[in-house]
Amino acid sequence: MLGIIGGSGLYGLENFKLKEKVSLNTPFGRPSSDVAILECEGVELAFISRHGEGHSYPPHLVPYRANLWALREVGVDRVLAVSAVGAINRTLRPGDYVLVDGFIEFTKRREFTYYEGRLSKKVEGDDKVAELINSGAVVHLDMTTPYCPQMKGVMAAVMEGMGRRYFSAGIYACTEGPRFETPAEIKMLETLGADVVGMTGYPEVALARELTMCYVSLCVVANPAAGISGYRLTSDEVIELMGKKTEEIGKIIVRFVEALPSERGCECGNVLEGAKVGK
C-alpha cells in the first residue's frame, strides 16, 4: 500500500474518501497522528500527518520511528513524503517542486535507526526486518539510492503531464531546527552541493529504507534559504505558500496514485540483503 506523509501545511487529504482512522501504539512510541486509510480512484492508501494535529510536533521531536512503524503496521510498503523546503540553489523559485535524489544531514538528537544491536527494541512480525531487529543484529544499510527510482520516475512523469515546474534531481540538506539556518550555514551547505534545505527529511528516508519501503520525497520550495533573499524568514511564509499549494498537491497525489504501477519495479525491497554484520 502507498503511504503519504504530509508535512507543513498538509495535514490531511480532504478530497479523498476516509475509510478508517487507525489509532496505533508502536514499540517506538505513539505516532504523531492517527493513520487515515483513504480511498482514491478505487485504490486504498494511508495518510499520516508528520507534525500531528495542530502542527504540534516540531521537526526535531517528530516521532519518526513510530510514524514509519505505524505505516508498516497498516501495510504500507511505499511512501510518498511531502515536505516544504528552503531553496539554496539560485535557479529554484517558491512553488517549484524538487524530486531529490540525495541527502546530507546535520541532525543532532533524533532516534534515527531501528537497528540498535543488542539494545534493539522487541517488535512483532515474521519478516526479515523483525528478525534482524529482534535478533539484535548489527546492520549497515546501503544508501547509494536513498530515494526510490521508480517512484521518482512516476512522479516526474506526473509533473511533466501537469505542466508543473519541477526538478528531477537535487540534494536535500537536513538541519536540526527548529530554528532556521544562518546565512553562513546556508553558504556552507551550498558549498557542499545542497540544493534545498529542510528539517524533516532525515531520518525519515533512512527509516523507510530500513523497513525495506520505497520512499520518494516531493519537496515544495517555500522560500529562498536564509541570506539568499535578503529578508528574514518566517513560518508564516512557509505555511502560506504550502496553503496555496494544498489543492495542487492533492491533484498531484491523485495522478500519482493513478500512474504508479501496482508492482514494485525497483531494488528498494532487497536492501537488507548483505546488510547484517556476520551470518
Ligand code: HPA
Ligand atoms: N530551512 C529549513 N527548513 C525549511 C525552510 C528553510 O529555509 N523552508 C521550509 N522548511
